[in-house]
Amino acid sequence: MLTVLGASGDEDRVYGQLVSMVSATGAELAAATGLDAAAVDAALAGLEARGLAGRTTDLPVRWVAASPGVVEAMIAERLSELRSAQQTLDRLAAQHRTNALTREASGVFEIVRGAEALRQTAMNLLAAARFQVLNLVKPPIIAVRSEERVQPGPSVRGRTVFETEALETPGALQAVRAGLRDGDQVRVHTRLPVKMLAIDRAVAMLPMARDDTTPVGVLIRRGAVLDALLELFDFVWATAVPLHVDSENSPPPREPFLDADDRRLLSLLLSGLTDEAIAAHRGTSTRTVQRKVQALMNRAQVRTRMQLAWEASRRGWV
Known part of the structure; x- marks a missing residue:
């Protein structure tokens, strides 16, 4: 029991024996514990230093054990120290993890x-x-x-x-x-x-x-x-x-019903470019672009540009 508080095994043994006795001399403790006299004397000195044993005024000197409440208080103090140590360890561990992530991130x-x-x-x-x-x-x-x-x-x-x-x-x-x-x-x-x-x-x-x-x-x-x-x-x-720009590397359409110019126009239209932007790219007027888009709608037999996009996708024009 006392070893968890830093006491030696002999001290723990002598204290346990002393608690079971009202009082005892060193010789009596040696006989009861099986330790030699020198070991008992050293254990008693250690217990006295820890406040766990005391001498009586009798001659020869007799020893009495301190109340187990003293040991309980020592255990409570040690628990408090351990909790404090755990909190410190938690902070250090968090810092270590942060540093490890920083080291790892520095390579990423x-x-x-x-x-x-x-x-x-x-x-x-x-x-x-x-x-x-x-x-x-x-x-x-x-x-x-x-x-x-x-x-x-x-x-x-x-x-x-x-x-x-x-x-x-x-x-x-x-x-x-x-x-x-x-x-x-x-x-x-x-x-x-x-x-x-x-x-x-x-x-x-x-x-x-x-x-x-x-x-x-x-x-x-x-x-x-x-x-x-x-x-x-x-x-x-x-x-x-x-986006089909009809370079030499462009893939062919699944249904080749559009010429290169119409296919390029349809691609630009479906890309979300405005009629004005398409006209600028093609070097034509906005009205010309709108006429060509209407012609594509007629070919696809649809009435809106949204329907044209659907048909172009379904027919593999893009």
Whole structure:
């Protein structure tokens, strides 16, 4: 019992024997416990120092045990100390976990500051790509622009989703057409949740909120966050509209009833571009675009543009 309070085994043995006796001499305790006289004397000295045993005025000296209530008080004090130690340990453990997460995160996240640093990082990522480039593009475009024609290696396949607004800029569609490579796929979404460039499903770069006039981005490497972002890309891709610009790499339609010009018009229309933006891309008037859209509706035998989108999807025109 007393050993949990720091007492020795001999002290615990002598105290237990002493409690069972009204009083005892050292010799009597030695005989009762089987310890030699020196061991008993050492145990009694230790118990006396702890306040668990005391001497009487008798001769020869007799010893009496302190009340078990004293031991109870000592146990209560030790419990209080243990609770305090546990609280300290909990704080240290929490700090250790935080530090461990910080060390782990330092290998997962890397902050990139400044437009030029973001541009150079994006170019380096594209150059290092081995098999796949995933891109979510929405304005404002701070890093690599489409017209810069920064291309990965020929074996790398790309999937890009443009936000509709990103294609409304003059020359944007021509830049997309010029940069489309064999095996690349392009789609359009009316509103993207985030901008992202992901390489080989191993690293992604995302722009973050601006700090004053300095753009800031973050590189995210393999881990749970990157996995979630790749899942997000796949979801956005599945809900986006294919963009057909009729370059030499464009896949053929399932039902080839549209010529290249009509197919391109329908693709732009379903991408969410306004008639004005489509006219600007085609170098025609808005009225010409509207007439051609009406002709497509007549061909599909529908009365609204929504019905045209449905029929175009059903018939495999896009």
